């Protein structure tokens with residue numbers, strides 16, 4: 001039975017349909033003191049698949065509650081984390097910081113037999129879990145919403161780390177070249193600077209591909225550089241369209257043609273579902 005977190009209901013429903021497994025009813029409540037309660041009043045079957053993005057601190061608590069709510073009724077608990085929050089804090093950037101991804105992974109491991117994470121920021125995050133870990137790649141789906149008529153497309157990663165993801169989207173689209181910018185982030189101010197690649201972009205359509213758009217700084221900086229060089233249209237394709245705060249305004253002001261993401265975080269930009277990729281690995 002598929003057990004959805006409150007922020008992953010669309011993806012959970014798509015997954016239930018893809019697997020032909022029942023979708024559990026769930027109830028979410030908040031007490032006057034702010035504490036949360038996630039209930040699963042009915043459960044059937046032997047396997048519980050908890051599907052919950054941990055895109056906020058509340059969502060982390062909710063995931064742990066859902067695991068616990070089904071633990072006594074299921075023979076096996078599988079946890080699918082469409083978007084793993086705190087995944088980017090996977091090392092100590094400054095003295096005295098926690099490795100937050102490890103702390104979260106340890107807590108999640110206690111309530112499940114296995115875990116699947118869709119496009120974790122670094123696959124090495126799997127080592128923080130005490131149970132079998134599977135990284136699911138939803139990036140191939142990102143080619144689907146792109147226009148069929150891209151002109152001499154260039155699939156560009158905003159930093160070297162996303163080069164593989166850009167290549168995956170290109171391969172799935174079936175045409176185009178890949179390249180990457182060089183990015184630096186000031187961890188005190190959050191400011192991002194990108195060093196453009198040498199690839200010729202004049203008149204070409206560019207697809208900027210990354211795992212996540214969070215504040216939109218990385219993508220908007222990249223788009224501005226591209227428009228300075230008379231690029232054609234610029235599309236943004238990301239697995240996790242977090243789009244926090246004023247990210248949409250930054251992207252629109254920079255001149256983005258469209259933003260496409262998956263439903264690992266449910267947003268208006270979630271043009272494709274990660275469900276088929278998850279179903280394949282379950």
Ligand code: R5P
Pocket residue numbers: 088158159161162192210211212213214215216217218219
């Ligand atoms: C970092 O390496 C990630 O792949 C993203 O590029 C980054 O987290 C995006 O963050 P923001 O949208 O805040 O610039």
